[in-house]
Amino acid sequence: MSSLQLISHHLCPYVQRAAIILSEKNIPYKRTYIDLANKPEWFSDISPLGKVPLLISDEAVLFESQVIADYLDEVTPNSLYPSSPLQKARHRAWITFASDTLNVIGGFYSAPTETEFKEKTKQLRAKFTKVEQEVSGPYFDGKSFQLIDGVWATVFRYFDAFDQIADFGILTDLEKIQSWRALVSKRASVVTATPNGYSQRLTTFLKDRNSYLSGLMKSSSPLN
Ligand SMILES: N[C@@H](CCC(=O)N[C@@H](CS)C(=O)NCC(=O)O)C(=O)O
Incomplete structure (x- = not known):
């Protein structure tokens, strides 16, 4: 290459x-x-x-x-998709769902009012509740890490920041997702996908949104 x-x-x-x-x-x-x-x-x-x-x-x-x-x-050996065309298509479908979830996450942290924020919270809860039913565990589709696990790891990463602000109840009792999230977050490729200082940058980005969530962050910070 x-x-x-x-x-x-x-x-x-x-x-x-x-x-x-x-x-x-x-x-x-x-x-x-x-x-x-x-x-x-x-x-x-x-x-x-x-x-x-x-x-x-x-x-x-x-x-x-x-x-x-x-x-x-x-173009490389050892595909990170299942070999069955149907299962591969299913993975692709749930990868598209992850991209759609990222859009709702954007709406969640940018929502200007409490009403819109609550609506996005509800939408996220509904999305993760659907995904919970699809996860076989410990990864999305069994014992090995595949492309779809890396994609969802980039979604879960936002919750490391959201959890610092409050418990919004989005992932509450979704046990397969909770353990899947913990597992993929430790994967070397996932850890090194973000640059040094990522968490601090994300916190600053969220705080500067001028959104309902930014307001919550500012009111809960001792140094606001
Ligand atoms: N569907 C695109 C989405 C990429 C995307 O939204 N990138 C954002 C940053 S995360 C971007 O470059 N935004 C710049 C812009 O829209 O002007 C993909 O999967 O690559």
Whole structure:
């Protein structure tokens, strides 16, 4: 494989998705961070959607994290999908559900009012309740770590920050999810998918949203 560069942002869960598979497959690459609030011109020139991640090789520029992940899975041995086409399709379906859950998480931390915040909390609870029924344990689909586990790890990571603020009851009593979350959070590829200082950056990002959640963070912080 030619030399690879992953165009990244410090907090982006979709960048983490690509970084996890690069690490699982032991593929060397260089990470380049950009400021999404002030996108460099070279990035806008090569990014059709204006979004990270991009995977740049000598041959092509790939965009969309799941396209990147699937490509890397296809060109390397030991696929991180099940071999049955039906089960593979099922994994892909629940990966799409993870991306949709990330959108609702964005709505949760950005909700301007208590009413909208509560509505997003309810939507998240409903989503995780559905996923709970699909998890076989200890991983999503049995005893081995697959691509889908890395994707959901990037969703669960937000709860490390949310749990510091309050218990919003989103994952309460969802026991399979709780143990799956704990297991994937220790995986080396998941741990190294975020840069140094990630937790502090995420806390600052959440606090600066000017949202209902930011208000809760400020009122509960001794240094507000
Ligand atoms: N569907 C895309 C989503 C990527 C995405 O939303 N990236 C965000 C950062 S996490 C981004 O680059 N946003 C910049 C923008 O929309 O201007 C993927 O899976 O790669």
